[in-house]
Amino acid sequence: MTFSHSIGLVGATGAVGRKFLQVLNEQGIVPKSLRLFASEKSKGSKIAFQGKEYTVEAVNESDFSGLQVVFFSAGTEISQEYCPKVAKAGAIVIDNSNAFRADPEVPLVVPEVNPNALKKHKGLISNPNCSTIQMLVAIAPIHRINPIKRIVVSTYQSVSGTGIEAIEILEKQTKATLAHEKPPAGVYPHQIGFNLFPHIDIFLKNGLCREEEKMINETRKILEDTNIAICPTTVRVPIFYCHSEAVNLELSKPFELSQVRELLSKSPGIKMMDDPNNNVYPTPLQCQDKDDVFIGRLRRDESLSNGLNMWVVSDNLRRGAASNGVFIYQRLVQDKMI
Amino acid sequence: MTFSHSIGLVGATGAVGRKFLQVLNEQGIVPKSLRLFASEKSKGSKIAFQGKEYTVEAVNESDFSGLQVVFFSAGTEISQEYCPKVAKAGAIVIDNSNAFRADPEVPLVVPEVNPNALKKHKGLISNPNCSTIQMLVAIAPIHRINPIKRIVVSTYQSVSGTGIEAIEILEKQTKATLAHEKPPAGVYPHQIGFNLFPHIDIFLKNGLCREEEKMINETRKILEDTNIAICPTTVRVPIFYCHSEAVNLELSKPFELSQVRELLSKSPGIKMMDDPNNNVYPTPLQCQDKDDVFIGRLRRDESLSNGLNMWVVSDNLRRGAASNGVFIYQRLVQDKMI
Numbered sequence: 196m197t198f199s200h201s202i203g204l205v206g207a208t209g210a211v212g213r214k215f216l217q218v219l220n221e222q223g224i225v226p227k228s229l230r231l232f233a234s235e236k237s238k239g240s241k242i243a244f245q246g247k248e249y250t251v252e253a254v255n256e257s258d259f260s261g262l263q264v265v266f267f268s269a270g271t272e273i274s275q276e277y278c279p280k281v282a283k284a285g286a287i288v289i290d291n292s293n294a295f296r297a298d299p300e301v302p303l304v305v306p307e308v309n310p311n312a313l314k315k316h317k318g319l320i321s322n323p324n325c326s327t328i329q330m331l332v333a334i335a336p337i338h339r340i341n342p343i344k345r346i347v348v349s350t351y352q353s354v355s356g357t358g359i360e361a362i363e364i365l366e367k368q369t370k371a372t373l374a375h376e377k378p379p380a381g382v383y384p385h386q387i388g389f390n391l392f393p394h395i396d397i398f399l400k401n402g403l404c405r406e407e408e409k410m411i412n413e414t415r416k417i418l419e420d421t422n423i424a425i426c427p428t429t430v431r432v433p434i435f436y437c438h439s440e441a442v443n444l445e446l447s448k449p450f451e452l453s454q455v456r457e458l459l460s461k462s463p464g465i466k467m468m469d470d471p472n473n474n475v476y477p478t479p480l481q482c483q484d485k486d487d488v489f490i491g492r493l494r495r496d497e498s499l500s501n502g503l504n505m506w507v508v509s510d511n512l513r514r515g516a517a518s519n520g521v522f523i524y525q526r527l528v529q530d531k532m533i
Numbered sequence: 534m535t536f537s538h539s540i541g542l543v544g545a546t547g548a549v550g551r552k553f554l555q556v557l558n559e560q561g562i563v564p565k566s567l568r569l570f571a572s573e574k575s576k577g578s579k580i581a582f583q584g585k586e587y588t589v590e591a592v593n594e595s596d597f598s599g600l601q602v603v604f605f606s607a608g609t610e611i612s613q614e615y616c617p618k619v620a621k622a623g624a625i626v627i628d629n630s631n632a633f634r635a636d637p638e639v640p641l642v643v644p645e646v647n648p649n650a651l652k653k654h655k656g657l658i659s660n661p662n663c664s665t666i667q668m669l670v671a672i673a674p675i676h677r678i679n680p681i682k683r684i685v686v687s688t689y690q691s692v693s694g695t696g697i698e699a700i701e702i703l704e705k706q707t708k709a710t711l712a713h714e715k716p717p718a719g720v721y722p723h724q725i726g727f728n729l730f731p732h733i734d735i736f737l738k739n740g741l742c743r744e745e746e747k748m749i750n751e752t753r754k755i756l757e758d759t760n761i762a763i764c765p766t767t768v769r770v771p772i773f774y775c776h777s778e779a780v781n782l783e784l785s786k787p788f789e790l791s792q793v794r795e796l797l798s799k800s801p802g803i804k805m806m807d808d809p810n811n812n813v814y815p816t817p818l819q820c821q822d823k824d825d826v827f828i829g830r831l832r833r834d835e836s837l838s839n840g841l842n843m844w845v846v847s848d849n850l851r852r853g854a855a856s857n858g859v860f861i862y863q864r865l866v867q868d869k870m871i
Contacts, residue, residue, distance in 0.1 A: 346836075393779065478728050479729060
């Protein structure tokens with residue numbers, strides 16, 4: 196299998212962009228050629244990759260012809276404008292933004308969950324939202340053998356999902372608080388240093404924030420199940436990396452807890468960390484910079500006939516963004532679609 | 534109404550003990566006499582209260598006769614040993630520990646929720662667990678008119694619930710992380726600075742941690758409803774003060790959201806902070822050092838016929854501990870039971 200293609204990366208200077216380069220390198224992918232794009236203000240900056248220095252190009256001035264695969268991670272507006280152009284120029288676009296996820300013509304793919312959806316692509320493939328990806332890697336193996344009727348999920352999401360400026364403001368606000376100084380405002384409507392809030396992305400008319408609506412709609416699209424009921428509360432917490440999720444499932448049929456445990460431990464992309472009596476369960480610090488979805492606190496929910504609880508942690512920049520994109524690319528190669 | 538009684542406070546040097554003194558003073562309660570108790574190692578230390586200096590007595594060397602009301606907040610073992618002795622010596626004991634909460638002879642009271650339970654007391658009254666108190670203040674008004682069938686709750690609990698040493702370790706680990714030094718270990722099995730974990734109190738054989746079992750058992754006892762189904766996941770987060778809770782309710786009957794909103798805004802002990810489009814919802818920093826239970830993100834849960842979601846934040850040391858104890862005392866006086 197050869198991974199030698201002409202690769203482009205839009206949003207190369209962002210938090211996810213940097214992870215894309217790290218993951219490509221770790222996966223042993225040596226591009227035939229590589230072009231890095233960002234906004235005009237980053238034009239001309241240098242980024243090293245595999246012993247070579249690359250100059251960042253401004254996305255709005257570029258000609259995209261000759262590229263075979265282009266990863267986008269530069270925000271919804273940039274994707275809306277440029278993904279179709281890049282796809283038209285001949286590349287397969289793997290877009291990390293929200294721009295095309297709801298589009299029925301665009302596959303929304305977690306490679307371990309719905310790889311077959313890739314077959315319908317028309318040049319554009321969407322990477323799901325970070326909190327959706329890790330939840331689906333964890334629950335899809337169960338859903339396949341014992342359909343999930345309802346999900347109640349509360350998230351504990353790190354600031355890196357917002358970007359580099361959010362990582363910086365968490366650091367600054369935390370330092371100021373510890374120094375008994377007034378923390379600087381910025382990035383979020385409330386202080387995030389030693390604080391948290393149930394507000395991710397904008398609020399919609401229905402009272403949900405868009406992150407919550409994403410979890411509902413994307414889960415249904417990826418599982419190809421419009422009936423699955425989902426009730427999310429998405430919360431930003433003062434953590435740098437990794438999202439955690441308290442997931443409660445109502446299954447259709449009775450189950451043996453030991454069988455669910457065995458199933459999950461054999462499922463791709465999952466690592467069980469589940470020995471609470473020895474303080475073993477995943478925490479954000481332990482899961483940082485890894486590609487697996489970590490599951491702990493697997494336990495029966497006695498408040499329901501077929502209830503199941505789990506605690507799911509994963510690196511939002513990697514598994515929830517860059518690595519999922521790279522895995523899509525690898526799957527395309529593996530299935531000879533590129 | 535007179536609040537002039539001989540008051541004792543066991544655990545006076547702890548995080549909750551200090552709050553007890555602050556709340557007594559704020560409520561305008563001038564004790565006839567005050568005695569402060571702690572462990573032997575704090576014996577002889579001085580604590581100022583209402584312009585007077587008090588010397589801390591060792592609880593194990595003390596004679597408790599003459600006291601009328603004694604607040605305990607010194608851990609379960611101290612309560613187990615000394616609460617019965619103090620009650621026998623003639624005082625009404627208001628115990629903040631887990632020691633007697635499950636005892637059918639001991640009322641477990643949130644004054645806004647089940648004040649009548651006080652009437653059955655035999656010298657000993659239990660203060661519920663912090664995460665239970667704030668949830669019950671928020672949901673009891675609804676339960677009275679539209680019985681709750683099932684609760685799924687995920688918590689975001691501050692370190693102050695563990696005590697002063699946990700506040701210190703969060704500060705130290707955070708400082709070390711920001712300085713790129715190795716954070717010191719301590720208090721918790723995992724680092725809490727820039728980290729979080731679904732582990733509060735010890736783990737039980739059923740896979741729950743005891744904090745989760747407390748929320749189940751205490752809710753049932755306080756609401757006098759053994760059928761109510763409760764599924765909690767309790768999580769420690771890197772926050773100094775206040776617990777937050779994502780609460781999902783399945784009600785028995787259909788409801789109008791506007792009516793629930795009106796009901797809650799008129800209920801004692803509750804403050805609505807619910808205007809998400811203007812970024813208004815409670816956060817720990819905003820609710821610190823207040824006695825109310827703050828509710829935001831009140832919204833219908835569309836995944837269920839009679840589903841309701843809310844976000845509940847309150848100061849765990851005050852509303853969840855000291856203030857609830859003081860409110861019990863005030864209620865006893867008001868009902869002429871002391």
